[in-house]
Amino acid sequence: MKDAQILDLYWERQEQAIYETQKAYGNYCYSIAWNILYSREDSDECVNDTWLRAWNAIPPKRPNRLALFLGTITRNLSLDRWKERHAMKRGKGEMELALDELAECLPDTHDTQAEVEAAELARLVNEFLYGLPERDCNIFLRRYWYVEEYGDIARRYGMKLNTVKTSLFRTRAKLRAYLEKEGVVI
Numbered sequence: 770m771k772d773a774q775i776l777d778l779y780w781e782r783q784e785q786a787i788y789e790t791q792k793a794y795g796n797y798c799y800s801i802a803w804n805i806l807y808s809r810e811d812s813d814e815c816v817n818d819t820w821l822r823a824w825n826a827i828p829p830k831r832p833n834r835l836a837l838f839l840g841t842i843t844r845n846l847s848l849d850r851w852k853e854r855h856a857m858k859r860g861k862g863e864m865e866l867a868l869d870e871l872a873e874c875l876p877d878t879h880d881t882q883a884e885v886e887a888a889e890l891a892r893l894v895n896e897f898l899y900g901l902p903e904r905d906c907n908i909f910l911r912r913y914w915y916v917e918e919y920g921d922i923a924r925r926y927g928m929k930l931n932t933v934k935t936s937l938f939r940t941r942a943k944l945r946a947y948l949e950k951e952g953v954v955i
Contacts, residue, residue, distance in 0.1 A: 772835040779827040786827075787820045794836060798843040804916040805847040811854070815846040822846070844914070867916050870937070874945035874955065890953065897947045901940065908933060909940050 770789045778786035798819050802812035819842045832838035898906050904926065911917045911925065923933045945955060 775835060776827065776831060779824065780831070787824060790820060790823060790835075790839070794839050797836060798839055801840055801843045801915060802847040805844070805851050806854075808854075811850050812847070815843055815850055818846050819843045867913055870941065871913055874941045874948065890948075893948060893951050893953065894944070897944055901943075905936060905940055908936050912937055 770793065772793075775786055775789045775793065778789060795816065798816045799812055802815040803809075806812050806815070819839055822842045823839060826842075830838075898909065901909070908922055908926065911922045912919075917925075919930055919933050919937075922928075923930045926933075928936075949955060
């Protein structure tokens with residue numbers, strides 16, 4: 770079933786919308802949750818919560834890209850769950866490591882203008898990513914959006930592990946320089 774048909778089911782408030790969403794995007798959303806949580810039970814719960822959030826959000830929202838909409842919900846729910854269960858050993862420490870790596874090139878946003886600055890920062894990061902070569906952008910997103918391990922990224926792109934790490938290191942350095950040039954205090 771196509772996205773437009775699935776969205777029509779949501780707008781008609783037919784419960785089949787959830788079944789069709791699970792069928793079309795279940796594995797996709799589960800992989801996002803798994804890469805953050807490394808727990809079958811928590812990942813399943815986040816995916817099920819994604820369907821509930823989608824049900825409650827559509828209508829009034831009608832997302833242009835259903836996969837991105839669902840992936841964002843799953844990612845946010847998974848990050849919230851990860852924060853709740855914040856144990857270093859859980860998830861092989863990948864989430865902690867990924868966040869630490871990004872902290873080197875992103876500013877701390879805990880002040881009175883945090884929300885406005887966060888939106889501007891998101892715009893700048895997106896602008897930066899659009900300017901990257903496709904493979905570098907994909908590697909960056911695989912690591913920091915999908916929280917994939919270095920080895921998985923290397924296998925996906927037929928690269929050596931050190932090449933992936935070097936690519937990410939250089940991309941983070943470029944991101945930091947770009948943000949500093951744009952006036953972001955890191």
